[in-house]
Amino acid sequence: MAVTATAASMALQQRLLFNTPKSKALHPHRRTHLSPQTPRTVSMVSSSPSPPSPSPDTKEDTAESCVNTGLSLFSKGRVKDALAQFENALTLNPNPVEAQAALYNKACCHAYRGEGKKAADSLRIALRDYNLKFTTILNDPDLASFRTLPEFKELQEEARLGGEDIGYGFRRDLKLISEVQAPFRGVRRFFYVAFTAAAGISTFFTVPRLIQAIKGGDGAPDIWETTGNAAINIGGIIVLVALFIWDNKKEEEQLAQITRDETLSRLPLRISTNRIIELVQLRETARPVILAGKKETVSAAIQKAERFRTDLVRRGVLLVPVIWGEKRTSVEKKGFGVPAKAAISLPNIGEDFEKRTQSITAKSRLKAEVQLKAEVVSPEEWERWIRDQQKSEGVEPGEDVYIILRLDGRVRRSGKGMPDWQQIVKELPPMDAFLSKLER
Known part of the structure; x- marks a missing residue:
């Protein structure tokens, strides 16, 4: 006779150490998972008494179980309770892997709640003491809102001065x-x-x-x-x-x-539901049209676009206005030095970024959230990119320009001034058309 594992235990058995994070139903955050112990079956012999099975209620909490409980709570939108579990995990003598996971997920909870300083503090410890890779912070779409805050800029500069790869490792490729x-x-x-x-x-x-x-x-x-x-x-x-x-x-x-x-x-923007995403997450979902120039010029172009709203939305057009001369923030320069007790060869939590951006569920949800217009976040980064693009195209930096992107994220075409919306409606096929499928 054998004691059968519960359905819940069998579900937990499928989770792997630092598994690819799954998107959440209510809140599209993707987190790091730790694997619990594999459920076992126990043989029962009639001639000898069997010890009673331990009750789940009396099971002692471990750092690993707290992290996994926190992930489960987060998936249900209970961010405050999840945060308490991650904090509890840090008090239960976690090993380096568990500590890294608890700190990283704790930072993601703080970022979701808009607590930039607390998120930066958690990430700073994970970077300094537990060998968290900075590219993880840069690549995770769930931390897009945090990357728009001054605290992220400070953390990035500290990491650079400490000899870390601050997220530009892609240049090596x-x-x-x-x-x-x-x-x-x-x-x-x-x-x-x-x-x-x-x-x-x-x-x-x-x-x-x-x-x-x-x-x-x-x-x-x-x-x-x-x-x-x-x-x-x-x-x-x-x-x-x-x-x-x-x-x-x-x-x-x-x-x-x-x-x-x-x-x-990697440039961030805020969509209609007030969620902050990166432009790469719009691939295959929308055709961003960047409108850069003086406020009155861009505003007039957006007003004209409203006349063609239905046709533009059918074609996946997303207006991204960039106004010249937005306020910039300064960064205090300091480094956090050499890691003191870094864990060796810990997994990089967010390296499957491209796969996560291709999630069908995430794309369906994002498509419902994308309307005609988005708002840029970190406008100085957008302006810097546009000015670099203008220089490469031989256009005087600072002129009014528009840039139309394809569904695959590449530049379709650009020009001086503002676009002719009627011409764009004729030029771009609807999202469900065969030509749009080829563009993906």
Whole structure:
């Protein structure tokens, strides 16, 4: 005879250590999970008495169980109770993994409640003492609202001064992305170097012959032939070096554009339900149209867009107004130094960011929340990106411009002034059209 595990225990059995966080029904937050002990079956022998099974009510709390209980409460929207569980976990002698999870999820609760300072304090301890990766904070969409606060800027600067990767590690992969977009650049460079070397060697032997031809005398080579050979070699070297420099410049421009695209995808905005998200979360859900310029110009463009509201919403258009000259905040510079008791090889909680942004449930919910207009958060970051884009396109920074994005997040087209909404309605297919599916 065996004691069967309860349905609840079987459900808990499926959870893995630092499992991919799941979106919540009421509040779309994704958190880190710790795995409980696997339920076991106990053999019962009739000839000997069996000890009574421990009651779930008398089970002693552990740091691990408190973290998992907090996650369950958070999934039901009980943020205050979840926060109490994470705080309790920190008092129960947690190991480094459990402490990191409790601190990180505690910070997410504070961020949800708008308590930026408390969220920063929890994350600071996790970064300093438990080897939390800063890219986790940068990549988690649930911390988008926190990343708009001055406390995040302070934390980022402290991490940078302490030698941490403050979230720009994606730049290390830019060359790889560039090679994918221009796969024969390396081959071209090889031939540039090889042919330049060959021409240089030939010139090395041709120059003495040219000197001898100029001096003349018996046995001197033909001066015109020798001069022609020297000119070809020297001209080839000049052309090949110029091509090499041109290719390098093109690569730098390409890397700069990839960097701008990545930066754009991380810019935050506030949608109609007052929820703060990052632009990357709108991929396949909306076509953002960025309107940047003076307040009166942008306001007039939005008013004109209202006349085509129904058609624009059908096409997934989301207006993102950026007004020049928003107020900026300063950051106090200080570093938190070398980690004192960092855990070794702890999991990075948020590295599956791209997968989470592709969740069908999350996209359906987000699609219902997206209306015609959004509000930018951290306007100075938006303005900086737009000015960089203007420089790359040869437009004087500060001019009124619009930028239309595709469903996949890439720039569809841009222009000076404000867009012609009637033309945009004709140009963009409805969201349920076949062409829109191809654009995804």
